[in-house]
Amino acid sequence: MAAASAFSATKFTQPLPLNTTTSRSHDKHQSFFDPLKTTSSSSSFLGSTRKLRLNSASKFNHLANSNRRSAVVAVSDVVKEKKVKSTTNLLITKEEGLKVYEDMILGRSFEDMCAQMYYRGKMFGFVHLYNGQEAVSSGFIKLLKQEDSVVSTYRDHVHALSKGVPARAVMSELFGKTTGCCRGQGGSMHMFSKEHNLLGGFAFIGEGIPVATGAAFSSKYRREVLKQADCDHVTLAFFGDGTCNNGQFFECLNMAALWKLPIVFVVENNLWAIGMSHLRATSDPEIWKKGPAFGMPGVHVDGMDVLKVREVAKEAIGRARRGEGPTLVECETYRFRGHSLADPDELRDPAEKAHYAARDPITALKKYMIENSLASEAELKAIEKKIDEVLEDAVEFAEESPLPSRSQLLENVFADPRGFGIGPDGQYRCEDPKFTEGTAHV
Amino acid sequence: MATIFQGLGGGAATATALTNSFDSKKLLLPSSRRSLSERKASFLVVRSDGSVNLNLGSSNARARRVNQLITNAVATKADSSAASAASKPGHELLLYEALREGIEEEMDRDPHVCVMGEDVGHYGGSYKVTRGLADKYGDLRVLDTPIAENSFTGMGIGAAMTGLRPIVEGMNMGFLLLAFNQISNNCGMLHYTSGGQFTIPIVIRGPGGVGRQLGAEHSQRLESYFQSIPGIQMVACSTPYNAKGLMKAAIRSENPVILFEHVLLYNLKERIPDEEYICNLEEAEMVRPGEHVTILTYSRMRYHVMQAAKTLVNKGYDPEVIDIRSLKPFDLHTIGNSVKKTHRVLIVEECMRTGGIGASLTAAITENFHDYLDAPIVCLSSQDVPTPYAGTLEEWTVVQPAQIVTAVEHLCQ
Secondary structure (H helix, E strand, O other), X not given: OOOHHHOOOOOOOOOOOOOOOOOOOOOOOOOOOOOOOXXXXXXXXXXXXXXXXXXXXXXXXXXXXXXXXXXXXXXXXXXXXXXXXXXXXXXXXXXXXXXXXXXXXXXXHHXXXXXXXXXXXXXXXXXXXXXXXXXXXXXXXXXXXXXXXXXXXXXXXXXXXXXXXXXXXXXXXXXXXXXXXXXXXXXXXXXXXXXXXXXXOOOOOOOHHHHHHHHHHHHHHHHHOOOOOOOOOOEEEEEEOHHHHOHHHHHHHHHHHHHOOOXXXXXXXXOEEOOEEHHHHOOOOOHHHHHHHOOOOEEXXXXXXXXXXXXXXXXXXXXXXXXXXXXXXXXXXXXXXXXXXXXXXXXXXXXXXXXXXOOOHXXXXXXXXXXXXXXXXXXXXXXXXXXXXXXHHHHHHHHHOOOOOHHHOOOOOOOOHXXXXXXXXXXXXXXXXXXXXOOOOO | OOOOOOOOOOOOOOOHHHHHOOOHHHHOHHHHOOOHHHHHHOOEXXXXXXXXXXXXXXXXXXXXXXXXXXXXXXXXXXXXXXXXXXXXXXXXXXXXXXXXXXXXXXXXXXXXXXXXXXXOOOOOOOOOOOOOHHHHHOOOOEXXXXXXXXXXXXXXXXXXXXXXXXXXXXXXXXXXXXXXHHHHHHHHOHHHHOOOOOOXXXXXXXXXOOOOOOOOOOOOOOHHHHOOOOOOEEEEOOOHHHHHHHHHHHHHOXXXXXXXXXXXXXXXXXXXXXXXXXXXXXXXXXXXXXXOEEEEEOOOHXXXXXXXXXXXXXXXXXXXXXXXXXXXXXXXXXXXXXXXXXOOEEEEEEEEOOOOHHHHHHHHHHHHHHHHXXXXXXXXXXOOOOOOOOHHHHHHHOOOHHHHHHHHHHHOO
16 A cells, blocks of 8 residues: 555645755744744743753754754644634634643642652552643543543553543542452553543553554444444554654554554653653654654644644544544653652753743643633632542542452453363362352462 | 475375365355354354263264364374264365364354454465455455564454454464563453453464474474463364364454464364364363373374374373363363373473473372372473474474373383
């Protein structure tokens, strides 16, 4: 199948050869990364500029910058077009804005509560918090239908919440209670929900991407083989910058583009893989460029700006839904906390952290909504209060929920428990009454 | 890698000429036989002791015929006289055709069943197991994947989680080492980790085992590596009859199943029933009842054992041969009954000595049936060496019939 013919006419698609320079849009809504331009419009946080690394070797910066001179500019055209068409000049309606705001507040508050609970000894193991990256989760997942699928990594609490898994279920799961979304068997890194089509929660990086590719394959299969013509389910695969050096990433980019699977690969580039800086690990740190190498559009977007993420997400998800194939979206974002609650986070430059803290996506959206009269201070405060109550309720629920009993030990190992085999007495082991007690010898 | 191997047994009877001239009508399922719906009515499950479940009339005749079929599979010359004694003639085919028949019947029955792997589509499978299926079902249902085992196995798992029933082929089982991440972490574990929310009804299959001078990497036996993974089942087929039966059972199972085939067994010929049947995934197969010693084996070594059995019978021994078929979990009922009868156990396997299936089986038998043993369990496995290329060396890495005869004589002293 010729990769070239996979491109459709939508503006999103054409990757330009490296030595082309196109005229840049000076539009304040420009959403591709350009460190050479600074827009300092005060009423909009939409200008995204920052140096890739504040005190890195200048060599890296220079190399990165020179590559960045020729960018995929299509997104800005899309955004500009949309902007021209819209009469209100705003990127979001009040209703949508409040929904997204609430989702980001939920994500942030939940993660803060997790930290509290962890230090109080209510949850254990490895817990990876999402603070600072909310714009990506809310920007993308709030555009999905329930039947669409999301695949995440170990940093999955907020993806689960955005997808619709109740805060109670996630908190219980973190407490290891039987009322958790995975009955306490998964934990922080393995959030699953069949009802909400959250396909995990994976501990090893990259291993969720093929699963996401499979979900997208299912969607295509249903449409083309099972003839369910209205099946246009899209899958989103979230993963980080470290994963983009992993073989599974590249193998799946190839397969998704080859078969035009309805999937969006969302890279949450927060510049750090535990203590490994993205620049130290990657030969060409511009991840979006890897999309066109496989025949799909690669887009870079400011991941601290939920409205920009939303615009890009709309286009990418729309592409997938229309059957035009996958997209690679690199969201430049930052995690305010360490890699996990066990990470002392000593390597990152405080100036870098301060720089991103100043671009907190929640503060930014709040400012945008108020300045554009989409919502009042009071309305937003009400949302924050509501979320506080949701969380209190979630913690209470989790505290009061029972721990898993022994009988849960052997359940769910096999979908068909005959898989435990036939015992010496000729009975299937699962027929042994001790099996349901969890004490059977298997 | 499309080399065609001679069937076991030393003879060249199952030569390539046969495979080229197979009747294409046999490929189209319903036309040459009764329709599926009719066949469903006479569905049967054959248990290891030859008894038959469900609703067939001539169960005894069938039971006898099952036993006859199994012994016939050892010989290279197709002996149809025994089969013609049964009420229904059945049809003759080679093992890879039996696998294909199983896949095709299940694909007809359930549109969610699909195949993915390298060269399974247009090429028809490097061992012809999927030949013709892409023409019939299309390129999406029989998917030719790029060479990315880890990712396409993961893709199969994701597809299984979202409602499909994929059959993932490893062109050679050894290639599935690249998919170990997905098989171990996702295939086996996700049902449990998700609290039972997602099932993974995937079948992972492919040829493994020591072939004819294929070199170390193409001669691997992965059953020992996979056996510790919780949440999966492993079965090994050895005859056209059980190949088709196990394939169908594996596809229908809600559990992830790894089906081990053997490179040298694809051209085995046997007469199998026309009507639909499946083999139980968790059961072992009684190949030859006996009194003196229990010989447990699977896959290709079954034929070395049967060859040794001929010699042993001539020498006055009466070995009981059981093809364990289910490598994980073990059918401790069939095995246990045999141990209780003979009190002596010999395990013959192609796995490596260290940590192989034989090692696990030895532990399981000792744990459960220690009191019934009159002698320590003897386990004959392949040498712990990378399979050499040279023919002589390769022969010495796997267990040969002469060694089996010696071991039984020793055991029965």
